[in-house]
Amino acid sequence: MRRKRLFCFSVILITAMLLCGCSFKIMSVTEVMRPPSVTGRKSGIHECISESVGKYTLKYPKSGEYRTAIIMKDLDFDGTEECVALYKPQGAASGICVSILSAEADEWKTEASFSDTSFEIDRVMFGDLNGDGKDDIIIGWGNYGVLPSKITAYVNIEGSYCETSVEQSYNECVCGRFTDSKYDSIMMFTLGSSETSAKASLITMNDQKTEIKLASATPLVSEVVSFDRITYSHVTKDKYGVAAEGILADGTRLTQLLYCEGKSTIHSFANGGTRLLRRENVCCTDIDLDGIIEIPVISALKTEEDEDACNTAVFVEWNVLNIEKENLVPKLYGVCDFANGYMYTADENFSDNMTVRLSDSGEAVFYVWDSKAYVPKKGRQLFTIKVFDAQQWSSGTGAEGYSELISVNDRCYAVKTESDSGYTAEDIKQRILII
Secondary structure (H helix, E strand, O other): OHHHHHHHHHHHHHHHHHHOOOOOOOOOHHHHOOOOOOOHHHHHHHHHHHHHHOOEEEOOOOOOOOOOOEEEEOOOOOOOOEEEEEEEEOOOOOOEEEEEEEEEOOEEEEEEEEEEOOOEEEEEEEEOOOOOOOOEEEEEEEOOOOOOOEEEEEEEEOOEEEEEEEEOOOOEEEEEOOOOOOOOEEEEEEOOOOOOOOEEEEEEEOOOOOOEEEEEEEEOOOOEEEEEEEEEEEOOOOOEEEEEEEEEOOOOEEEEEEEEEOOOEEEEHHHHOOOEEEOOOOOOEOOOOOOEOEEEEEEEOOOOOOOOHHHEOEEEEEEEEEOOOOEEEEEEEEEEEOOOOEEEEEOOOHHHHEEEEEOOOOEEEEEEEEOOOOOOEEEEEEEEEEEEEHHHHHHOOOOOOOEEEEEEOOEEEEEEEOOOOOOOHHHHHOOEEEO
16 A cells, blocks of 8 residues: 555656746766667677677668668677677767677677778678678778768688778669679669769679779769669579669659679660669569569550550560660569559550450450540440458458459459450469459
């Protein structure tokens, strides 16, 4: 009972002080921020860093795959994780520290520690830059309000970490196995400005495997004002590349496909970039899951003279790159409903014989296209594909006459065929691809 009275009294006292305008000392963010509480095998990381520098503030990358200040990574692929720690010692006027720590029998020790004068970490990447079978640490550095301006690699050379940097501004970058050297390298993408030209740059190790260097650069399309997506993937069976999806000032999208020839030369398909312009939000992707990226070329399906083309589905030709002939080779065709995440795979001549209308309610209605009419127009209706949420489908709401094609992510894709269409649900099921 006495504890309850004390608790009630405390609540009343605090409330009264707030109402009377009494002030409290609120600790600053720096004062309340502490390194993350770690347990088990990781529990010694904080103590190890504190023994070296005292108090510190964690620093977090602002972009990229790794957004934490304490990154656990098996750098040497021996089955045991190392730690990459990013922090700023308390009282330091500027600069961020990078420490690489390892543990034996749960006892952490610092393998190497470096400091950079930059104020901000853009991103952290990992890759085998010198081909020793171990991951090196790559950090993009910058300062507040400006583009990242430096790439630094922390490379393990014969058991010791060495620091090497290249001064280079970029908007996006990616690490991967681009060249014929079979080592990883870094490809950086820089948008054009009044002072610099748009370009892609390749960063590799020098022949002595002691430093990174700017190996080559190639122009990019200057009209691109931002990058929507950078996709690293096989562009052929044996070669990796990058599809850089850019946005122009008018909202048009453009694909630039880049890969390397030999050990250092960046090559861009179609004279400075694959100029594949489109309004639709569709990017290069491995559409058929064969491990090689496909490049979309989009065309409109046919519409009647007074018809709103916005309700018409688009016809997509998915292509692979033929490097030897420097051209695109069609591999797959389809009608895409991007809003509902699926594609109806089709034949090459589909757009000459059929057309499709989309509705806000999730329906795609397929028609014959009557090209022999005096004024070409939609012909008879063939079938309708409709997307239901799981509750709608289970309750049968609006599903009369529909047959299930596939259910994915709480969605049911179903079809209703017309009696004289010549199509069956099983025919259409074989052509549905979730994208």
